[in-house]
Amino acid sequence: MREKAWTEIPIGGAIEEAGNAETYETGSWRTYRPIWNEETCIHCLRCWVACPDSSILVAEAKMTGIDYEHCKGCGICAFECPVDPKSIEMKLETDVDKS
Amino acid sequence: MGRRLILTGNDAAAEAMRQIDPDVVAAFPITPQTELMHKFAEHVADGDVKAEFVLVESEHSAMSATVGAAAAGARAMTATSANGLALMWEIVYIAASYRLPIVMPVVNRALSGPINIHCDHSDTMGCRDTGWIQLYSENAQEVYDNVIQAVRIAETPDVLLPVMVTFDGFILSHTAEVLDGLEDNVVKKWVGEYKPKYSLLDTDQPMTFGPLDLQDYYFEHKRQQVEAMRNARAAVKEVGKLFDELSGRSYDMLEAYRLDDAELVIMALGSTAGTTKVVIDELRAEGTAAGLLKIRCFRPFPELEIAESLKNAKAVAVLDRSVSFGAPGGPVHKEIRAALFGSSGVGLVNYIYGLGGRDVSMDHIRSVFKDLETIAVKGTPTDNIRFLGLRE
Numbered sequence: 001m002r003e004k005a006w007t008e009i010p011i012g013g014a015i016e017e018a019g020n021a022e023t024y025e026t027g028s029w030r031t032y033r034p035i036w037n038e039e040t041c042i043h044c045l046r047c048w049v050a051c052p053d054s055s056i057l058v059a060e061a062k063m064t065g066i067d068y069e070h071c072k073g074c075g076i077c078a079f080e081c082p083v084d085p086k087s088i089e090m091k092l093e094t095d096v097d098k099s
Numbered sequence: 100m101g102r103r104l105i106l107t108g109n110d111a112a113a114e115a116m117r118q119i120d121p122d123v124v125a126a127f128p129i130t131p132q133t134e135l136m137h138k139f140a141e142h143v144a145d146g147d148v149k150a151e152f153v154l155v156e157s158e159h160s161a162m163s164a165t166v167g168a169a170a171a172g173a174r175a176m177t178a179t180s181a182n183g184l185a186l187m188w189e190i191v192y193i194a195a196s197y198r199l200p201i202v203m204p205v206v207n208r209a210l211s212g213p214i215n216i217h218c219d220h221s222d223t224m225g226c227r228d229t230g231w232i233q234l235y236s237e238n239a240q241e242v243y244d245n246v247i248q249a250v251r252i253a254e255t256p257d258v259l260l261p262v263m264v265t266f267d268g269f270i271l272s273h274t275a276e277v278l279d280g281l282e283d284n285v286v287k288k289w290v291g292e293y294k295p296k297y298s299l300l301d302t303d304q305p306m307t308f309g310p311l312d313l314q315d316y317y318f319e320h321k322r323q324q325v326e327a328m329r330n331a332r333a334a335v336k337e338v339g340k341l342f343d344e345l346s347g348r349s350y351d352m353l354e355a356y357r358l359d360d361a362e363l364v365i366m367a368l369g370s371t372a373g374t375t376k377v378v379i380d381e382l383r384a385e386g387t388a389a390g391l392l393k394i395r396c397f398r399p400f401p402e403l404e405i406a407e408s409l410k411n412a413k414a415v416a417v418l419d420r421s422v423s424f425g426a427p428g429g430p431v432h433k434e435i436r437a438a439l440f441g442s443s444g445v446g447l448v449n450y451i452y453g454l455g456g457r458d459v460s461m462d463h464i465r466s467v468f469k470d471l472e473t474i475a476v477k478g479t480p481t482d483n484i485r486f487l488g489l490r491e
């Protein structure tokens with residue numbers, strides 16, 4: 001996206017459009033990555049309720065994955081996950097095999 | 100017709116605020132501002148105003164609540180002094196950066212320490228780079244007039260910046276003067292209904308205030324603030340003219356007093372300008388070509404007008420009621436020196452005076468004019484940063 005000149009943007013840093021955080025990708029800030037294990041997930045959606053970045057993906061009342069473009073790796077989802085062993089595990093980004 | 104009033108500076112500010120009747124006022128008491136808000140609180144208690152009056156637990160919260168209210172689309176005001184202003188600091192910058200047209204009377208008082216409650220300009224001069232417009236008042240009449248004008252200046256569409264209306268603690272805040280007030284309905288009509296550019300409470304245009312602003316856009320937003328400050332020059336002048344039509348009292352960024360043929364000129368702001376006028380009248384009667392160039396609007400700074408106004412002066416003394424430690428002179432002097440850069444032939448000298456409420460008498464002002472007689476002949480002295488009224 002072309003970055004705009006000072007004459008082209010709203011004053012005061014105001015954002016005039018609702019919900020456009022979706023287009024601002026913040027996932028690169030992450031140190032730890034939540035890794036979801038579908039096998040043990042009971043779809044209680046506590047992670048979805050607790051995630052401060054709306055990064056738990058849900059379809060038809062079931063957890064379907066994690067939005068790594070916006071997840072900042074805070075670990076709240078893993079902390080809140082009630083199953084044992086946990087269905088979400090935090091791993092250092094550098095230790096994750098992304099291939 | 101107007102109303103003749105006897106008011107202290109604090110009461111004059113509170114009277115203007117009563118007539119403006121902002122949507123929200125948030126405040127925390129600090130000497131010498133306290134009586135201003137006492138008075139306004141009385142108006143709230145008596146039902147004279149509709150304003151939502153928010154009593155907060157600190158000045159940081161006072162400015163935060165004011166910013167919150169302004170972002171919500173309210174016409175919002177607060178007031179403070181010295182250490183209270185210092186505690187607001189972080190949010191003072193934010194108010195200007197978010198382009199919220201807040202109006203804040205600041206009753207000038209020395210910053211601690213050692214602790215002192217009396218007048219100097221260290222508090223508001225410390226705020227000169229916060230992005231606020233600053234109007235300095237010479238007397239209670241100007242306090243009243245400036246507070247009313249500040250609303251329209253701040254809310255000018257191509258400005259949208261907060262305004263500080265300053266006046267000297269105790270000297271103006273606690274002494275009664277006779278002044279002309281406008282009728283309530285006249286003020287109400289003149290300031291008009293506030294139509295905010297953005298409102299957090301506007302559900303038809305949902306928007307965000309204060310998001311993260313990093314390397315990509317922060318610089319552009321600062322550039323917009325620079326432009327708004329430039330636009331404020333025209334707004335201060337235009338609103339001053341309109342206020343003249345309303346009240347018969349004209350206002351500009353500067354005020355010249357017996358300046359046209361003046362060779363020896365004092366530049367001052369605040370109540371000392373009044374003292375200087377009296378001395379000038381005496382000196383004129385004695386045949387000395389003395390004059391005053393008063394700065395009413397320090398931000399934005401009227402450098403071109405100053406250079407033009409001083410073109411016939413032979414010697415100029417700048418009176419600074421605050422110190423800029425380690426700098427070449429007080430804050431006002433430095434800017435005037437910059438404004439006069441390139442204009443040769445005028446001797447320039449700086450006097451730091453009146454810190455912590457140290458009295459400045461007519462004799463002090465006379466002694467400055469006396470010094471200027473020499474400087475007019477010999478040019479800028481090597482000891483060009485001097486202290487007036489200090490025990491050496």
Ligand code: SF4
Binds near residue numbers: 034050055056070072
């Ligand atoms: S790590 Fe934090 S941001 Fe990422 S999905 Fe979990 S709760 Fe959301």
Ligand code: SF4
Binds near residue numbers: 063
């Ligand atoms: S909290 Fe754990 S079990 Fe519940 S939906 Fe999220 S991942 Fe599945």
